[in-house]
Amino acid sequence: MPLLICVAPGCDDLALPGCPHCERHDAAKRDKLAARRKAAQSTDHARAWRSLYQSRAWRAASRRFLRRNPLCADCGDLGAVVPAKVVDHIEPHKGDRRLFWLRSNWQALCIPCHNRKTAREVFHGQTGGGG
Structure with a gap:
């Protein structure tokens, strides 16, 4: 793998292998992301x-749902057979207890699909749908 210069403006250190940033800027990027995640988790909501x-x-309802729906819905849409590990709310409930408990608003997802969908909702404001 060729050596590359860090993409951070004004930085002329070498980037880490497989990464666009040097060690210092990669750590700063990780710290910034961790702070965003922490801020998102510390709200009253x-x-x-x-x-x-x-x-x-x-916990009991989600275990029952996963027993009845053992495969990831999103992966299944792509023809892949992947075990589901998480019950996801298709439309984010945002604290609405009725929507939280509405089983037709639930889908079984694997962890990568759930994380992707949640990141889109939290960081990009996209809601609903699979993925």
């Missing part, structure tokens, strides 16, 4: 939603 997900009723 996020704390309220977390209590819904930590309830005994949700």
